[in-house]
Amino acid sequence: MQQPTPRPVPPPGSLRRAPVQQRSAQRLARILDACAHVLEESGYENLSTRSVAVRAGVPIGSVYRFFPNKRAMAEALARRNLNAYADRITARLTTPVHASSGWRRAMDVVIDEYLAMKRTVPGFALVEFTVPAPRAARQANYEVADRLLALFAGPLGLDTTDERLRTSFLVGVETADALLQLAFRTDPEGDPAIVAETKLLLRAYLARYLDGDGGDGDRDGGDAGEGEGQGGGDAVDAGEG
Numbered sequence: 001m002q003q004p005t006p007r008p009v010p011p012p013g014s015l016r017r018a019p020v021q022q023r024s025a026q027r028l029a030r031i032l033d034a035c036a037h038v039l040e041e042s043g044y045e046n047l048s049t050r051s052v053a054v055r056a057g058v059p060i061g062s063v064y065r066f067f068p069n070k071r072a073m074a075e076a077l078a079r080r081n082l083n084a085y086a087d088r089i090t091a092r093l094t095t096p097v098h099a100s101s102g103w104r105r106a107m108d109v110v111i112d113e114y115l116a117m118k119r120t121v122p123g124f125a126l127v128e129f130t131v132p133a134p135r136a137a138r139q140a141n142y143e144v145a146d147r148l149l150a151l152f153a154g155p156l157g158l159d160t161t162d163e164r165l166r167t168s169f170l171v172g173v174e175t176a177d178a179l180l181q182l183a184f185r186t187d188p189e190g191d192p193a194i195v196a197e198t199k200l201l202l203r204a205y206l207a208r209y210l211d212g213d214g215g216d217g218d219r220d221g222g223d224a225g226e227g228e229g230q231g232g233g234d235a236v237d238a239g240e241g
Contacts, residue, residue, distance in 0.1 A: 015066055015067070016064075016066055016068060016072075017065060019066075027058060027062060028066055030058065031058065031062070031073070033056070033122075034055035034056035035052045035073050035077050036121070036122040036127075037122050037123065038051050038123075039122070039123035040122045040123045040125075044131070047070045049069065049070055049073065052073065071131055075131055077123065077127050078129050078140070081117070081121070081129055082129045082143065085113060085114065085117060085144075086147050086151060088113045088116070088117070089109055089113050089151055092112075092113065093109060104203050106152060107206065111176065111195065111198060114180065115190055118184065119189060129143065141170065141177060145166070145169040145172070148173070149165065149169045156210065165209055168206060168209045171205070172205060175198075179194060179197070179198040180195070180198060183195050
């Protein structure tokens, strides 16, 4: 019997107090927007609750009402990024063209929306789905993998309790993460050749789990290569949109 893939213990909630009224929610959003812009301009090391308060135009006490320190603030921003990423993918997959074109197209959407956020969302390059810390980064990829599996479970008829499938999504996320970091190291907009190869690699790997036979990858590897030109083109289109 296959043992479940161990998941790291999630970090405690970063918010001291969840907003109840709309005014508080708007102030929290303004603080997180300011946090993202300060990160973009100054980096994580120079991020501070005071600099965020100044940028947001709120008293520093308002920042401390929600966050005890800058790390908690960055964690909340990372959580917002992950929720926004899931929303963007869901919006793309609910259109008929994406819902009817299978999991390969869905995986292209996963990559394309990540690229679009990387290129356009303030602070995302420094705080994607986690704060800059190796242990936290490992936890974030577990969360991203489980979130993606949950998103695809309905449209693709996947079993979210299948541990082998959960592991395959985690391996896919870790692999894509490493390759896309490489793409942005070689090109500030994300090297399109590396992006295209990342898509092909994910298709070839996940085919053995998502094509329904759960095994032999030889036939699936050929299928994964179909439309590789389109996959590379999508990566470029995502940045232009």
